[in-house]
Amino acid sequence: xxxxxxxxxxxxxxxxxxxxxxxxxxxxxxxxxxxxxxxxxxxxxxxxxxxxxxxxxxxxxxxxxxxxxxxxxxxxxxxxxxxxxxxxxxxxxxxxxxxxxxxxxxxxxxxxxxxxxxxxxxxxxxxxxxxxxxxxxxxxxxxxxxxxxxxxxxxxxxxxxxxxxxxxxxxxx
Numbered sequence: 001x002x003x004x005x006x007x008x009x010x011x012x013x014x015x016x017x018x019x020x021x022x023x024x025x026x027x028x029x030x031x032x033x034x035x036x037x038x039x040x041x042x043x044x045x046x047x048x049x050x051x052x053x054x055x056x057x058x059x060x061x062x063x064x065x066x067x068x069x070x071x072x073x074x075x076x077x078x079x080x081x082x083x084x085x086x087x088x089x090x091x092x093x094x095x096x097x098x099x100x101x102x103x104x105x106x107x108x109x110x111x112x113x114x115x116x117x118x119x120x121x122x123x124x125x126x127x128x129x130x131x132x133x134x135x136x137x138x139x140x141x142x143x144x145x146x147x148x149x150x151x152x153x154x155x156x157x158x159x160x161x162x163x164x165x166x167x168x169x170x171x172x173x
Contacts, residue, residue: 051087052094056151059098060144063091067137070130085123088130092119095144103154104147112147115140 053059066088070081096113104112119140122133130137 049090051090053091053098056099056102056144056148059091059095060141060148063088063095063137063144064141066091067130067134067141071134085130089120089123092116092123092140095140099144099147102147103151108147108150112140112143115143 051062053062066084069076069084070088093116095116096109099109099112115136119133119136122128122136123130
């Protein structure tokens with residue numbers, strides 16, 4: 001008996017059986033993988049903070065309320081003041097993102113972004129009093145409210161029926 005250094009391949013029938021077994025397991029794994037609902041590992045870990053605004057109008061209202069609380073009661077506790085300032089920082093950082101998620105054009109979004117960035121840079125040092133920059137906050141609040149009003153007006157206009165071929169409540173044109 002001689003030793004053959006070249007391994008012999010299994011007969012074609014045996015290769016076909018191995019291939020079918022592999023395909024069966026592969027199909028089973030594929031089916032099980034696709035049949036289960038996919039869930040993010042962090043999907044349930046994330047909650048929006050209470051001061052996350054739903055839209056531009058709410059962002060303006062939240063910024064305004066934080067600024068009012070800082071200016072109207074300068075003797076408030078250090079902890080409450082620090083929380084209001086931290087929430088203002090968050091709101092200023094989130095404002096461009098919230099504006100970008102709307103139907104604003106780029107030319108309408110850019111002033112909101114630029115003013116938010118200016119305020120954010122002013123507030124970077126931790127010991128800066130935001131009331132010093134109250135005029136910038138007022139401008140941003142105005143920009144946000146104006147942008148929200150424009151979007152609502154456009155949405156209302158788009159939802160209005162046109163005069164051509166629209167039946168009134170009595171069914172007549």
